Amino acid sequence: MREIITLQLGQQSNYVATHFWNAQESYFTYDAGHESPVDHDVHFRPGLGVDGTETFTPRTVIYDLKGGFGTLKRLNALYDISRDAAASSLWPGQAVVHMQQPIEPSAYQQSLDTGQAAPELTTGTVRYWSDFNRVFYHPRSIVQLNEYELNSTIMSFEKWHMGEELFANLDKEHDLLDRDLRPFVEEAGHMQGIQIMSGIDDAWASFATKYIERIRDEYGKTPVWIFGLQGPTKGLPREKKLLKLANKARALAELSSQASLIVPLAMPEERLPSNIHLNLESSWHVSALFAATIESTTLYTRLKTTDRVYSSNLGHMTDLLNVFGRQTIANIEMSPIEPLNSTWNGANDLTNPINAPGESIPKFYDNVINDESESGLERGPAPLEVDLSSPQDFKLNLKTTRSKKRYVFSQVRTYRGPEIKKTTVDDEDGISKGRCGMGRRPKIYNYRSKLSFPMLDSYPTIFRNKNRSVIKEPMAICTSLATDTSVVDKVTGLRTAVIRSISLEDREVVGNELADIADGYKEGWSSGGDDGDDD
Structure with missing residues (x-):
């Protein structure tokens, strides 16, 4: 067993996680002739429903604000217990029940309940993340925080101190780890780690930092990966933009010493490639692109261990990416690959797996990074089509000119989809030099799987083929997760932009932490650029 426990913190994260769980549910096979390459025990836990039937539910704890769950109930068809609440109460008097107007379930959810054909989802019909959810959760997984209300105009959950105070109050009253996380940990045979999806530009950022501090107290050596989700800042008033950036700066400063790996995700402000069409104002759309990237780049952590070459775990991948022990922030990129004359046979196994003549996937390599030498630029890992690692930072x-050269310390590249002819150059071409002039080769690790990304009816039609038609069949996806020197420019810019907007008592600590993060990406390498002004 190598279980992963998931924590979902906030509305942004729950949108992403819903796509993630829908994909995991689609990998279950019920035909004896088709065996899934995914080890379902990694993310799902066995149990018993109220009627004694066996259940299989996600190993996750879902936190959201009042009103954030939509129509999702804590008790569902697997665990619904019909009883008279008044009869079980210790209060001898007459009970008066006050109920809010219930939210009507979406037509999509109704179709799942009745077994009828599902209607097509649109940005107009998806009101909450539960509107496109296809999975049953254990009642312990649902944790509603009533102290704040979703989209409140009176007290929106966006300032740093709100998350800190909320966690402190809840933890003091309940001991959140004992109540919410520990039951999932104790039933795991050999936990490989904890993955956290959380906003890092709102109050959930501080909630996450306090949560991880407690995790470190209890489970000191457990790998903890955090996917830090960010909302768009383009077009926001200056005050709102600064607040989001300050939250992110504080989150990176505190999480860098607590989390094993931090993967920030944000939609790029540049135009997306022509094969991606999404509504940037739709959380359903944006989270779909994030989820496809996260789910694809972590696929190797849940593949069956019989595939020894391409199966791994969070701890091992942390060690591969964090070369010098101080590089805990990783950049993530992705490229969707158009299906190549393939047909869907119902088991996520594509027929005709080899590329058609003359066709190939985009190269992972190109002349992008590494030091200049007598022969010019050496070859190195190239960026993929969509950079989700906050390139706008x-x-x-x-005041600082962005470094022209990007040195990659370590990179994990994944390709999922039909088998392909090798179109990349060998890793030996990716040689560069550190500050001492010693030859240093970026450490590049390739993971591949024939398992394509499933295009479910709950997933928006955001991908297009070369004819600009909607792609509805399983897709091949390339991803990259890398630690590289671009973090220096991003963190330095972030520090300069927000340091004066942080309170005086915290300014020095946050500034020093961000400077330390930047220093961690200079070890063994000199970019020759200006590090920016100190404030």
């Missing part, structure tokens, strides 16, 4: 410090 390069623009935050106008």
Whole structure:
């Protein structure tokens, strides 16, 4: 057993996680002739429903604000217990029940309940993440926080101190780890780690930092990966933009010493490639792209261990990416690959797996990074089509020129989909030099799987083929997770942009932490650029 426990913190995260769980549910096979390459025990836990039937539910704890769950109930068809609440109460008097107007379930959810054909979802019909959810959760997984209300105009959950105070109050009253996390940990045979999806530009950022502090107290050596989700800042008033950036700066400063790996995700402000069409104002759309990237780049952590070459775990991958022990922030990128004359046979196994003549996937390599030498630029890992690692942060410090060279310390590349002819150059071409002039080769690790990304009816039609038609069949996806020197420019710019907006008592600590993060990406390498002004 190598279980992963998931924590979902907030509305942004729950949108992403819902796509993630829908994909995991689609990998279950019920035909003896088709065996899934995914080890379902990694993310799902066995149990018993109220009628004694066996259940299989996600190993996850879902936190959201009042009103954030939509129509999702704590008790569902697997665990619904019909009883008279008044009869079981210790209060001898007459009970008066006050109920809010219930939210009507979406037509999609009704179709799942009745077994009828599902209607097509749209940005207009998806009101909550539960509207496109296809999975049953254990009642212990659902944790509603009533102290704040979703989208409140009176007290929105966006300031740093709100998350800190909320966690402190809840933990003092309940001991959140004992109540919510520990039951899932104790039933795991050999936990490989904890993955956390959380906003890092709102109050959930501080809630997450306090949560991880407690996790470290209890489970000191457990790998903890956090996928830090960010909302768009383009077009926001300056005050709102600064608040989001300050939250992110504080989150990175505190999480860098607590989390094993931090993967920030944000939609790029640049135009997306022509094969991706999404509504940037739709959480359903944006979270779909995030989820496809996260789910694909972590696929190797849940593949069956019989595939020894491409099966791994969070701890091992942390060690591969964090070369010098101080590089805990990783950049993530992705490229969707158009299906190549393939047909869907119902088991996520594509026929005709080899590329058609003359066709190939985008190269992982190109002339992008590494030091200049007598022969010019050496070859190195190239960026993929969509950079989700907050590339707009390069623009935050106008006083500093962005480094032209990007040195990659370590990179994990994944390709999922039909088998392909090798179209990349060998890893030996990716040689560069550190500050001492010693030859240093970026450590590049390739993981592949024939398991394509499932295009479910709960997933928005955001991908297009070369004819601009909607892609509805399983897709191949390339991803990259890398630790590289671009973090120096991003963190330095972030520090310069927000340091004066942080309270005086915290300014020095946050500034020093961000400077330390940047220093951790200079070890063994000199970019030759200006590190920016100190404030």
